[in-house]
Amino acid sequence: MNLNQARVARLATCGQDLQPHCVPVCFLASDRDIVIALDEKPKRVAPGQLRRVRNIRENPRVALLVDHYEEDWTRLSFAMIEGNARLDRLTQAETEGLRDKYPQYREMELSECLRIEPERIVRWPC
Template identity: 45%
Template sequence: MTPEEARERFAAARVARLATVSASGIPHLVPVTFAVRGDQVVFAVDHKPKSTTALRRLANIASNPAVCFLADGYAEDWSQLWWARADGTARVLPPGAEPVSWLVAKYSQYADRPPEHAVVVTDVHTWRGWTGS
């Protein structure tokens, strides 16, 4: 899969997994909703239930901005399997930053209630992917 194909498949996915690493080297993996514009991936802390908005993923990015996202498709017909990965450097923006509109455009669930907390933009330096066909 070419980097362009990996970006297209990734961008079309509805959910990705975000991998971050703490300052002490402990990995952390969570699912995120996201949007892509060019070589940038955005996600935000939204209204889905959480115990706090001071999330580990944000603390990890503050101490180590290197992140990795993975989106994939599974099918019992393994020739239909695929994955796409985005590796990059993340930065936390203040609540309500402009890229929230990217999420609103992708997810109807945000139409009436856009994310109101931290916004994270990742500048992707590498797109990779694989497909079973």
């Protein structure tokens, strides 16, 4: 599975309250890490106040699930990436990569991101 062919992933975080939190995210994977833009999509709070961001500040351990589903179950696949995340700034190359992958980002200001440094990747099928 080529991670960047997937349009959406699910980010799982957990803060000090130990309550799991899982949200769909747009992302870009490189050889080293994975970035998730803190974008201008409509939200109820400012990006820095999102629960995923608060959780990562309290506990940087995250899991990112990228999956491919088909009715033909012989074609199912997924990759689960476990690692540490932190608040960071996008590089110019990452911004361009996100805008190439998601045309909606071409009209948005992108600067901050969540950066995941993978420590373990589980793939299925093997």
